[in-house]
Amino acid sequence: MKPTVVLVGRPNVGKSTLFNRLTRSRDAIVADMPGLTRDRHYGHGRVGDKPYLVVDTGGFEPVVKEGILHEMAKQTLQAVDEADVVVFIVDGRTGLTAQDKVIADKLRRSGRSVHLVVNKAEGMNRGSVTAEFHELGLGEPVAISASHGEGVRELMELVLADLPDVTEEEGKKPTHPKFAIVGRPNVGKSTLVNSILGEERVIAFDLPGTTRDSIYIDFERSGKQYTIIDTAGIRRRGKVKEAIEKFSVIKTLQSAEDANVVVLVLDAQQEISDQDAGIAGFILESGRALVVAVNKWDGLDDYRRDRIKHDLDRKLKFLGFAKFHFISALHGKGVGALLQSIDEAYSAAMANLSTPKLTRVLLAAVQKQAPPRKGPVRPKMRYAHQGGMNPPIVVVHGSGLDEIPESYVRYLEHTFVEVFKLQGTPLRVQFKQSHNPFADKG
Numbered sequence: 001m002k003p004t005v006v007l008v009g010r011p012n013v014g015k016s017t018l019f020n021r022l023t024r025s026r027d028a029i030v031a032d033m034p035g036l037t038r039d040r041h042y043g044h045g046r047v048g049d050k051p052y053l054v055v056d057t058g059g060f061e062p063v064v065k066e067g068i069l070h071e072m073a074k075q076t077l078q079a080v081d082e083a084d085v086v087v088f089i090v091d092g093r094t095g096l097t098a099q100d101k102v103i104a105d106k107l108r109r110s111g112r113s114v115h116l117v118v119n120k121a122e123g124m125n126r127g128s129v130t131a132e133f134h135e136l137g138l139g140e141p142v143a144i145s146a147s148h149g150e151g152v153r154e155l156m157e158l159v160l161a162d163l164p165d166v167t168e169e170e171g172k173k174p175t176h177p178k179f180a181i182v183g184r185p186n187v188g189k190s191t192l193v194n195s196i197l198g199e200e201r202v203i204a205f206d207l208p209g210t211t212r213d214s215i216y217i218d219f220e221r222s223g224k225q226y227t228i229i230d231t232a233g234i235r236r237r238g239k240v241k242e243a244i245e246k247f248s249v250i251k252t253l254q255s256a257e258d259a260n261v262v263v264l265v266l267d268a269q270q271e272i273s274d275q276d277a278g279i280a281g282f283i284l285e286s287g288r289a290l291v292v293a294v295n296k297w298d299g300l301d302d303y304r305r306d307r308i309k310h311d312l313d314r315k316l317k318f319l320g321f322a323k324f325h326f327i328s329a330l331h332g333k334g335v336g337a338l339l340q341s342i343d344e345a346y347s348a349a350m351a352n353l354s355t356p357k358l359t360r361v362l363l364a365a366v367q368k369q370a371p372p373r374k375g376p377v378r379p380k381m382r383y384a385h386q387g388g389m390n391p392p393i394v395v396v397h398g399s400g401l402d403e404i405p406e407s408y409v410r411y412l413e414h415t416f417v418e419v420f421k422l423q424g425t426p427l428r429v430q431f432k433q434s435h436n437p438f439a440d441k442g
């Protein structure tokens with residue numbers, strides 16, 4: 001599973017500046033999806049071949065108005081609790097403050113692994129800028145400049161050094177669908193898991209766990225093997241749901257990363273909320289295959305059904321690649337069809353796309369509509385091969401491919417998806433310049 005790095009610190013120390021720097025390159029992938037809403041607190045980062053999730057806790061809750069911050073915001077504490085590593089940022093220009101001490105104390109008691117980072121250190125002597133922060137008792141402070149990008153890469157290498165390497169695990173080819181049921185509180189995730197597995201099964205697996213673990217359940221249906229990742233499972237204990245735990249975006253993201261198919265559950269009896277769209281945005285960014293379950297479809301008249309469909313069209317347009325199912329988890333309606341779509345999405349995400357066929361499809365697409373010329377060089381696309389799975393990545397080789405417009409990339413994506421019938425997974429097209437030995441000669 002990808003490690004989660006949580007950025008903590010008092011206001012104005014540079015958390016979001018660092019966050020933006022860590023997540024910038026990844027954002028480009030889904031930069032201009034129409035309608036996509038993303039919560040700018042959660043993102044994907046990578047150092048070398050090590051991927052991680054990063055959380056900016058700044059602005060999670062309104063800043064306490066008077067006096068020093070006596071208590072870290074609840075949401076921040078939850079994020080710290082669910083983190084693999086905490087990066088605690090202080091301001092090298094302001095120097096050590098009382099608030100820093102309060103936060104340091106909380107972090108020390110959290111038992112998490114903490115890296116102390118002194119930001120805004122550009123043009124300053126490393127030794128002297130970090131000196132006073134030793135007093136926080138969180139080990140050797142690391143000096144960086146988030147806005148200038150100094151020391152950031154070294155910092156992330158250090159932060160990730162002690163964590164288990166996930167790249168090897170990622171490379172393993174899965175053998176069957178492993179799907180995560182995600183969605184905001186109360187949409188019916190537990191009910192859906194029950195409906196898929198059958199009551200007895202769930203009770204048998206209803207093991208107490210720690211708050212941060214999801215439950216993984218293997219099951220068989222119609223002779224086929226599945227693994228379900230149940231993020232809600234831990235809360236479901238017998239009759240009464242005591243103290244419903246706070247919704248965890250981190251847990252949702254982690255389980256989506258770990259799955260090969262995500263089932264996003266929505267509540268048809270409520271409006272599609274910003275939180276729904278936010279979760280949908282993360283799933284899109286993760287590149288996972290997706291099936292949408294619009295739950296609680298029972299008890300709605302035609303007018304309301306039309307309205308919700310309209311609402312979905314408008315707010316979740318960017319999930320056009322996914323199949324939508326209108327189900328009732330409570331009455332077990334539509335659950336079989338949902339599983340079929342999970343199978344289909346899984347196969348699409350894991351499809352083997354042969355180089356000759358990809359190349360044929362590419363050349364036919366180019367023939368039908370050539371990439372627009374920009375500047376003096378005409379883009380030339382020569383061949384395509386598969387560069388990855390889950391999501392399928394098609395690497396197009398050629399020359400003059402620097403400035404292919406986004407609309408043309410989408411055109412190619414749609415063409416590959418249609419010809420290879422890849423329902424339920426996003427597909428990405430990447431370009432690779434090959435040096436053309438004849439280009440300079442005339």
Ligand SMILES: Nc1nc2c(ncn2[C@@H]2O[C@H](COP(=O)(O)OP(=O)(O)OP(=O)(O)O)[C@@H](O)[C@H]2O)c(=O)[nH]1
Pocket residue numbers: 009010011012013014015016017018058059119120121122144145146147148
């Ligand atoms: N000189 C200098 N300024 C920086 C650096 N990093 C961030 N800043 C500035 O510090 C200010 C606060 O940065 P933010 O990234 O918004 O800080 P934050 O911790 O996210 O603040 P909150 O959202 O209020 O918690 C901005 O004016 C940044 O431009 C740095 O490395 N050097």
Ligand SMILES: Nc1nc2c(ncn2[C@@H]2O[C@H](COP(=O)(O)OP(=O)(O)OP(=O)(O)O)[C@@H](O)[C@H]2O)c(=O)[nH]1
Pocket residue numbers: 183184185186187188189190191192232235244295296297298299327328329330331
């Ligand atoms: N009418 C109707 N109600 C449903 C359906 N599915 C679930 N519910 C109800 O919605 C409520 C929430 O269901 P849960 O399965 O606990 O939802 P959850 O998403 O697991 O909720 P959290 O544990 O808070 O994340 C319960 O009262 C369910 O009985 C459905 O298909 N139709």
